[in-house]
Amino acid sequence: MQVLQSQPACNDSFTSSPRIQQEACVSIWLDGLGVDTERLKHGHVNLLLDPLRNGLLLLHLARQLRNAPCSSSSNNPTDVAAARRNIVTALLHLGLFDTKASHSPGACLLQDVELMLQGQPRIVWSLLDRVRQHVSHHQPAPPDPSHRSQQRPQAPVSSSPQSVSCMHPSQQPTSASSPPAQQHQGMHAQRPGSQQGRMPNTFPPSQSIRRVQEQLRQQHQDVQQRASFSARISQSGGDQPHDSHLKRPATSPQGRSRLQTVSVQQASQYRTEHAGLEAWHDSRLQAHGHPALHEPVRHGRLVDASHGRSKGMQPHSHDIHQQDRRDSHQEARRNLARAAVNGHHMLGLGPSQACKEPCSSKKHCQVPSAQFRQALQQGQAGTEGGTRKRRSKPARPGLMEWLQQKGIDLGSSCRMEETFADGILLCHLVQNRWHPQLAGVTWTHPSPAAARHNITQALNALHDVPKMPLTNLWRASDIADATPGAVQALLHDLRHADARSV
Structure with missing residues (x-):
């Protein structure tokens, strides 16, 4: 199978409809399975990252879709070895892990598992969509009647431009005469006649689908704006030799404009959605004896801690959250701007990234x-x-x-x-x-x-x-x-x- 590339999500083009269709279809599919996606629909798509990285979401799907008697090794998000076991166990029960390296369509290999553990948005949606399509190709056990009310009725694809066809982009019908059931076949190949007697995996246009699409489209635009977040700060103040100019409030209009571009909401979402940044910060904090914290990023303390400047950080995120609420927004902006002076730290590029060149060019x-x-x-x-x-x-x-x-x-x-x-x-x-x-x-x-x-x-x-x-x-x-x-x-x-x- 083709190795999934680990490119940051903020470098993608979010104007194409297949990506938005994929995320909308996965959201509706998870909602139909009883997975709580309300927080997902409220603007934080990557709240699925942690449950997927520790394997709990996949284990839940394996139990519900395949009646798999598998229990989680650990629900500790910092236990990477247990997370690997959880993910591989769930993929084996779902029939998606390729232990023989036969490269069957839709199979997952070890490199996919490593990218899942990194929590990259591209891999999250791709994997969940792969599970959704695989389950639709292999009829599962009859659904529980108690979940019947949560399932959406299936219908042929409407001619409305707002309808969502939950197929892979390469499987869209090429002509109006082609039945959808014959077009929806696997991740790579199409075998005529193998999908006879099965319902097309499509959803009719509805208000909920349009709402999910609109929210996802808005999120993609926000990510693109936040992608230039560090660059703007670096251009306006990143060439300073030190951060002494940030120790007092900025009174000039230019200084206020520069610091106001750094909002607490932007920093929190930027950390969550930028691929690789969360894992890098967690590893830096663990190296200093701190657990993986999430709340301190609201006031720039997490990014500042990666430089070793944070003092007196407590291991309980709840206490830090209460303390941050009493802090001023002005201090938060100073913390974030100080941490963003070195732009490569905000992008999660550690020193090992410079060592990926050929051997002859390695020096330091x-x-x-x-x-x-x-x-x-x-x-x-x-x-x-x-x-x-x-x-x-x-x-x-x-x-x-x-x-x-x-x-x-x-x-x-x-x-x-x-x-x-x-x-x-x-x-x-x-x-x-x-x-x-x-x-x-x-x-x-x-x-x-x-x-x-x-x-x-x-x-x-x-x-x-x-x-x-x-x-x-x-x-x-x-x-x-x-x-x-x-x-x-x-x-x-x-x-x-x-x-x-x-």
């Missing part, structure tokens, strides 16, 4: 292969250049010798981490020892998407190997980012499995 973030060999031998999983540090257990004796026996010379590559991040080292080990017929691998300088595909192919192939421990099966994101701890842990698993199978 380059780690020689000798350092990584030492980290494997001594368990010092630190890196230079501002990348994150992780402690890992000391490497077991014989790991380097085992890699050399498998034809891996760590001194021959520019960086061993890069070889692993490309998926080449992992695919080589899998093909050499366990799965000689491993196919679909990009062996030379793959793109980030191809690298994740390589890792997914190798992990799926290892999934079929009997008695393979693979405790790090769902850490494809860390592996693709060349996190030394994840690389070392998976190498230990592979070496242990190889020793047991001899």
Whole structure:
């Protein structure tokens, strides 16, 4: 299947009707299933992000649509490992997770799960629409009569321009003579005759549909306006060497105009809807010992805390919310403007983003292969250049010798981490020892998407190997980012499995 790209939502074009149709159809479909979408319809579309990221929404759909006896591993939004298990378990029961890497239409792979965990709006709507279409193609069990009143009556697509056809854009009928049931087939291909006897998945035009469409259209316009939020502040005051001019109220008309562009409502919605910003802020707060907070962003304290300037932050968002209500809006604007002086922090671009270039062009973030060999031998999983540090257990004796026996010379590559991040080292080990017929691998300088595909192919192939421990099966994101701890842990698993199978 095609890898879903992780582009920020504020860079999309929201003028096209298929995107708005998709969100309207998903909203109505969830409402018909009894999922509370009232808050969703009141302007905060991405309130679905957290329930989807921890897998609770998907587990709820799996229980209701497939009577799946699956229980959540954890409802803690900071427990990423439990969230992965929740999502994969729900997708397996829904028939949407591809464990064999067969790329069936509508299937999800590991890279999709990682994008879901990041809570990107594009992936949220795409996944929910994929579930909706998959369920409509495979008739579920008869619905509960108690939910009959919540279901919308289905009818053919009206000729009215305001009608919503809940199909994938590529499945729209090409002529008036084509029956809708034959056009609505899968995410990729159309098979004639496979949809006979099924109702078309369409909804008649109604006031509620038009209201949802109008709200979504308005939200998209708001996101586009907020996309230039940091740029306006940076252009007007971002070139200052420090923020001493923000310590007193701005009295000039120009200063008032600049600070008034930063409203509390804009900052809160901007943080929620900008892809990747929420996860980045949460990781920065957790690094300083704080939990993932949401309310402090109302007065700029969350973005200011990412610079290490916040003092006395409490772990309870309710208390901070009450304290913020007593603060002045003027202080809030100063906090937000001070945090926005460095625009890349508002956009969630950490220092590791500069390290995505080819190896030859890496300067400030380059780690020689000798350092990584030492980290494997001594368990010092630190890196230079501002990348994150992780402690890992000391490497077991014989790991380097085992890699050399498998034809891996760590001194021959520019960086061993890069070889692993490309998926080449992992695919080589899998093909050499366990799965000689491993196919679909990009062996030379793959793109980030191809690298994740390589890792997914190798992990799926290892999934079929009997008695393979693979405790790090769902850490494809860390592996693709060349996190030394994840690389070392998976190498230990592979070496242990190889020793047991001899």
